[in-house]
Amino acid sequence: MKTLASTTIALVLLTVAPPVLASGDAVVIEGAWSRASIGTSRPGVAYMRLQNTGDALVTVTGLRTDLAMMPMIHTSTTDAQGVNRMSHLEQVEIAAGETVALEPGGLHVMLMDLQRPMIEGESFTLSLILADGEEITVEVPIRSMAARGPAD
Numbered sequence: 001m002k003t004l005a006s007t008t009i010a011l012v013l014l015t016v017a018p019p020v021l022a023s024g025d026a027v028v029i030e031g032a033w034s035r036a037s038i039g040t041s042r043p044g045v046a047y048m049r050l051q052n053t054g055d056a057l058v059t060v061t062g063l064r065t066d067l068a069m070m071p072m073i074h075t076s077t078t079d080a081q082g083v084n085r086m087s088h089l090e091q092v093e094i095a096a097g098e099t100v101a102l103e104p105g106g107l108h109v110m111l112m113d114l115q116r117p118m119i120e121g122e123s124f125t126l127s128l129i130l131a132d133g134e135e136i137t138v139e140v141p142i143r144s145m146a147a148r149g150p151a152d
């Protein structure tokens with residue numbers, strides 16, 4: 001009864017293993033998208049939702065992609081005069097069970113120093129580096145220059 005034996009072992013492992021997900025496995029990335037660029041002189045942008053399905057805080061401390069020399073997380077704010085400003089965030093914390101949205105007008109991935117144009121219909125690989133050294137990689141589709149969301 002090989003099958004029964006395997007099932008028993010699996011159940012034992014499930015019981016013994018602590019219900020802690022590795023930080024990289026705990027984060028689910030949904031709805032990633034970006035916009036096509038005109039050449040490479042201006043930075044590119046990318047958006048996504050980061051869902052922490054685990055039971056511990058996850059901190060994103062950096063980004064990596066071969067598309068851009070300096071990918072970083074920016075936040076957008078509008079001051080009292082209605083002027084939009086972007087600032088670089090050193091890290092983004094995602095509380096257990098929470099979702100952090102990177103979307104137009106708020107948090108976003110800024111792709112500084114593009115190495116090639118972002119072409120509609122193509123995609124690129126982006127890795128999120130976590131505080132514990134784990135990385136999560138996502139394939140980001142490139143939408144049109146006028147896109148306002150992942151379905152455009």
Ligand SMILES: [Cu+2]
Pocket residue numbers: 074075086108109110
């Ligand atoms: Cu920015």
